[in-house]
Amino acid sequence: MKKEFKVIAELLPNDTRVLDVGCGDGSLMNFLKQEKNIEVRGLELNQDNVQQCIHKGLPVIQGNAETELHQFPDKSFDYVVLSQTLQAFYEPEEVLKNLLRIGKSVIVSIPNFGYWKVRIKLLFFGEMPVTKTLPNTWYNTPNLHMCTIKDLFKFCDEKNINIKKVIGVNEDTTSLIKKGNLEIKNLFSKLGIFLIG
Amino acid sequence: MPSLAGLFFWMNVKLENIKKLNVSKSLKLDCGKTISNFPLAYETYGKLNGNKDNAVLVFHALTGDQFVTGTNPITKKEGWWVTAVGPGKAIDTNKYFVICANVIGGCMGSLGPKNINPDTKMPYGLDFPVITIRDMVRAQESLLEHLGIKKLLCATGGSMGGMQLLQFCATFPDKAFSAIPIACSSSHSAQNIALNELARQAIMADPVWENGKYVSKNVQPKNGLAVARMVGHISYLSEKGMQEKFGRKLQEKADYEFSFNADFQVESYLRHQGYAFVERFDANSILYITRAMDYFDLSKQYNGGLVEAFKKQNTKFLVISFSSDWLYTTKENKDIVIALNASGADVSYSEIITDKGHDSFLLNEPEFLKTLKSFIDSMYEKFKNEKRI
Numbered sequence: 001m002k003k004e005f006k007v008i009a010e011l012l013p014n015d016t017r018v019l020d021v022g023c024g025d026g027s028l029m030n031f032l033k034q035e036k037n038i039e040v041r042g043l044e045l046n047q048d049n050v051q052q053c054i055h056k057g058l059p060v061i062q063g064n065a066e067t068e069l070h071q072f073p074d075k076s077f078d079y080v081v082l083s084q085t086l087q088a089f090y091e092p093e094e095v096l097k098n099l100l101r102i103g104k105s106v107i108v109s110i111p112n113f114g115y116w117k118v119r120i121k122l123l124f125f126g127e128m129p130v131t132k133t134l135p136n137t138w139y140n141t142p143n144l145h146m147c148t149i150k151d152l153f154k155f156c157d158e159k160n161i162n163i164k165k166v167i168g169v170n171e172d173t174t175s176l177i178k179k180g181n182l183e184i185k186n187l188f189s190k191l192g193i194f195l196i197g
Numbered sequence: 198m199p200s201l202a203g204l205f206f207w208m209n210v211k212l213e214n215i216k217k218l219n220v221s222k223s224l225k226l227d228c229g230k231t232i233s234n235f236p237l238a239y240e241t242y243g244k245l246n247g248n249k250d251n252a253v254l255v256f257h258a259l260t261g262d263q264f265v266t267g268t269n270p271i272t273k274k275e276g277w278w279v280t281a282v283g284p285g286k287a288i289d290t291n292k293y294f295v296i297c298a299n300v301i302g303g304c305m306g307s308l309g310p311k312n313i314n315p316d317t318k319m320p321y322g323l324d325f326p327v328i329t330i331r332d333m334v335r336a337q338e339s340l341l342e343h344l345g346i347k348k349l350l351c352a353t354g355g356s357m358g359g360m361q362l363l364q365f366c367a368t369f370p371d372k373a374f375s376a377i378p379i380a381c382s383s384s385h386s387a388q389n390i391a392l393n394e395l396a397r398q399a400i401m402a403d404p405v406w407e408n409g410k411y412v413s414k415n416v417q418p419k420n421g422l423a424v425a426r427m428v429g430h431i432s433y434l435s436e437k438g439m440q441e442k443f444g445r446k447l448q449e450k451a452d453y454e455f456s457f458n459a460d461f462q463v464e465s466y467l468r469h470q471g472y473a474f475v476e477r478f479d480a481n482s483i484l485y486i487t488r489a490m491d492y493f494d495l496s497k498q499y500n501g502g503l504v505e506a507f508k509k510q511n512t513k514f515l516v517i518s519f520s521s522d523w524l525y526t527t528k529e530n531k532d533i534v535i536a537l538n539a540s541g542a543d544v545s546y547s548e549i550i551t552d553k554g555h556d557s558f559l560l561n562e563p564e565f566l567k568t569l570k571s572f573i574d575s576m577y578e579k580f581k582n583e584k585r586i
Binding site: 047051053055057058062068071076 | 513515531543544545547548572
């Protein structure tokens with residue numbers, strides 16, 4: 001399992017109810033169910049992925065998070081997880097609002113556009129960055145609203161969203177991000193994982 | 198069709214030899230009347246294992262019957278769900294014990310309008326009580342009792358079969374470990390009621406129908422019934438699917454005949470489907486079953502709350518819809534998912550992308566069959582483990 005999922009799994013207490021939005025082939029859900037006795041539900045757009053979840057015996061609803069989160073009642077989950085897709089929605093603010101409505105807490109991860117390699121690509125080469133976490137080129141990227149860890153920090157502050165914990169992920173290392181080290185962590189983290197709500 | 202009377206006689210003789218349960222306990226119908234000591238025809242496939250944890254109940258659709266797979270002994274045609282059920286199929290009869298009963302109101306051996314009314318010693322016809330989806334489901338519960346099955350591994354059905362399934366889960370919340378409603382709805386839409394009304398009016402407009410009394414004369418309002426079936430067949434396809442299958446192709450001719458014969462392939466197809474149907478189905482049964490579908494409104498039963506209907510669910514659901522189905526749309530199927538979600542039930546949902554319309558659930562639709570198999574097999578593993586604990 002990838003590092004990001006390990007970090008997310010560590011944030012989730014045992015025996016809780018978790019909705020994984022954009023659950024892919026269910027690998028995170030499977031881990032949470034097997035290892036932490038978490039009651040999982042998934043929402044996934046891709047038919048093959050849905051198929052794989054069903055094959056693993058994981059409950060999954062085929063649908064688009066942008067338009068179909070309304071079906072989940074208020075506070076019906078302890079946690080809602082959204083991994084690296086916030087930037088791909090037309091209206092990320094609306095999606096985030098919905099996640100905070102559905103879950104008592106929300107875990108959101110983002111590919112960090114403030115990562116130094118990304119900055120260098122744009123600053124010195126004058127090209128849209130293509131990296132391991134951002135593998136697409138400008139014309140075929142699903143990402144419409146790229147942001148940095150600092151951006152999401154600011155966003156939560158402005159919208160009065162309670163930030164419980166932020167973790168920066170870089171290769172195999174993780175670090176706790178606070179206001180005091182935000183500038184430097186924003187430069188050296190590939191991913192930001194936010195526990196909010 | 199000169200031999201129709203003979204055919205009917207022959208069918209009734211054959212119907213004597215199929216599996217039937219005599220339901221002795223009385224059943225109070227939603228219309229207020231009571232039936233008792235009535236026949237419920239059924240068929241089973243595969244073997245019930247020692248733990249009795251491999252039973253799958255299939256509910257059939259409007260024109261279906263208990264002969265899910267193999268050869269239908271009455272019509273000598275393939276079972277209606279041979280694509281999904283059988284040895285090595287998605288619902289594998291080498292592994293699972295598959296049960297299907299003919300609905301009451303039907304005409305394949307269960308109590309229906311062509312049965313003899315004990316009061317008049319004549320076929321019921323329109324004296325048969327109006328039945329509902331809930332009545333159908335309650336009647337079938339007796340069969341599970343008879344077969345000694347406390348809890349089904351899975352119950353499934355498409356179209357009206359899916360509606361029976363939803364009713365079954367709401368009425369008997371502990372009877373199924375898992376459930377797969379396919380291409381159905383929790384209440385019949387205005388469009389579907391309208392199409393059913395069209396089918397009924399076609400039958401009733403046939404002079405042979407005679408207020409349903411045709412049965413005692415050993416005839417059948419075949420023209421009306423055929424039209425009713427044609428309406429159905431149009432609604433089972435999609436615009437695109439129909440265009441691709443038939444387009445404007447002519448039926449074995451080079452040019453128009455300038456007549457009202459079936460010039461177009463699509464006309465020929467409908468006529469064939471319509472008139473083949475009259476050989477195996479009773480017109481009054483269509484009236485009664487379509488009526489049951491129209492009255493179906495699960496949320497009405499639970500004071501307007503579909504969520505309430507699913508409140509007591511421990512059943513694990515998989516809802517499946519087909520993208521080009523305009524009879525039971527993806528939207529209607531999603532409403533079921535939303536209600537199940539809101540009630541906290543364990544629910545999965547998949548929309549199969551296809552041009553084949555409502556009929557898709559009966560066809561060889563690989564994505565659909567794969568999903569069906571994945572779900573049932575994974576549920577079987579869970580059910581076994583749960584029972585062991």
